Amino acid sequence: MHDAFTMEAFELLGIAHPEQVSRKQIRSAYAKRLKQIDPAEDPQGFQALRNALETALAFVDGEGTGPAKLDDVPSPLADPADGNKPGKETDRQAATTPAEPIISAAELGLAELQCLRLGDNTVSTITRLLNDTAFDDLEMNKQLERELVLFLDRRLVMKKGGIPSFTSDITPGLMKAMAARFDWLTDYRGIEKNAGRPELVSMAISFLIGAEQTRQQHQREAMALWDWIMGIAIFVGIPLGVAAQFLEKDSIWQLLAGGAAGVSFLVIMFVLMRR
Template identity: 25%
Template sequence: MRDTFPFLLRLGLDAGADAKDIRRAYARELKKVDQEADPDGFQELRQAYEVALQWQAHQEFEGQAAVPAGVEEAAGTQQAAAAEPAPPIVAQPAPDDPYQLADQAFTQFQSSAQELVSKNESRHQSRWRETLQASLSHDSLLNLTARTIFEARIAHLLATGWKPGHETLFVAASEVLDWARDSRRIQQFGEAGAMVDRAIDQWKLYESMSAHSMGTVKQLIQTVRNTPNPERLAARDDLILFHQLTDRFYHWFSIIIDREILQKWHQAAQAEIARNGTTGAVPLGEAPVESSSKSGWTWSGWQITFMIILLVKGCAALLTSGSHGPSYPSATGQADPVAYQNAVNQAMREELQAAKTLQIAPEEAPPTEQQLEAVRRQVFYVPEPGKGSGVLKASFAVELDGMGKVINVQRTQSSSDQAYDEAVARTLKHTTVFPPGTQRKFPVSFSYRLPE
């Protein structure tokens, strides 16, 4: 028997390998391949793995179905063949149920997780990483389908609500299972995967903040956890800040904070806003959004063309008005200003109607004031102590793809505070408020009024 099959060499095995050896070798080699950077290498490894399993199953089937060695070699006649019982037909063993295999690994994981909580070690990311990696190394997860089902169980566990240690498990799972780097791995798990994926994006936004801003968010999270009944116990500033932060961190908060506590804080914050509003509650108040014009209007090609048509026709009307234009005499023989203005208004209405008949309309609509306001609400910036007073203003050139996703953000004017500039840029890069068909490129400015 040759021991130099290419698929066995790719896995580092010889002809004596069984199915478990093949799965172990594949798991080992898979860690060495970057699936995104080297798709051809991954495909080669995957093909070698599948061919090796088929080869091994065939070898096992042939070995079980072989004629016993004690059968006489001279049994070549029909009589001898009839006298000798035929070897039993042995069906190829069915593969293990991947759901049962995933259950085995997940049960082990749950047991280890309970042990971490009981030993007060659930706050250490390193311990969660070790627990996850131990589960992934379990023999049952050498089956790739079982491994995928195990990942789905972890995603569902996180999406169903907070339990002790989940705030740390969330970070460890995002890294160990590669969810943070490749969102496709988590998005395949349906609604639970979509929620965890959004939570990862919000966690990344938090991680990219300045140390001072991160400290503010972290302090509020701790306050929320320590105040399960915020009505008449939580400070007004904390309630308003909680209201602002849940707009941009809702899914992440739902994983790292008990949802019953979140609901009580939401109700308390809404009651406080109904009583006293939000003005001046915390030093996070931002000045209204300033876009390229006060109304959020952006000149586009069709609008410029329309204005040129109006100007040309207006000039032509002025040049011909002396001999051909209508006159509106008054009792004194001079032009009547009221009649003249009525004529001008009528001409403008006719021009507008003519433009409508041409069906001149923009293919892409500029962002609305409501969309820009939604972006502004997501900007989280806390000024450093002693920053002083005044207004910070930063301007950016934004570029979208055809589906409204932000693909490029370039700063065109700095606010003189790098932390604020970066906060706005981060928000623009992560926002999803622009629908398909929004103008691909547009300028926008945001302002923040520093507290006195």
């Protein structure tokens, strides 16, 4: 038999049959509901959803059916014999009224990250969270790392050739800031612990951060190739051009030498224009 508090929690999560759900299904329902709430605009709704999640998880773990009803707790200010006398009800209500839930700035920031959708201002939001002093605490910093790893796992995409990458809102600069804070390029424990696809996330981080260096390396290799081609063209074209001047006029050999020298000259000009 479920008490009203527990049933209310499951109803808020959108779960009709509490006795048939698992922890994974509860968290999935929570994530679905969370997308419908803006924690910054509705902190009370967010807190109620978090409380419902904790109550539902405690229920399936067999830890109880939620906190005791406050109406069942006798007021220390009330005389049992005077339960319904005028003047006593106010004292009873004051003693049993729950305190207003307090949501920290860090919790709101983490909730905002969980709700961040593709197309939102990802760079400014994550940069603000990275610079928020609310996450200077070691435990809160671990929570921030966890949510960021989960966020990157959701943003993971596969490019042509099976190369792991992220959606376009994850810029190289933003990734460098995240990797520098959590030392992801040398310490993979946070990624391995929290990501559903840790190997792909780690590879995508390395590829994205090293993309600029890789591009520059490709450019250097390409220019080295063109420089080599220009060197060959100069080495072949100049002698052939000189030789064409001494061959019999309008002969097949003069035409071939002159044509080769002309092609070499065009190659040299093309390489020079690309530099």
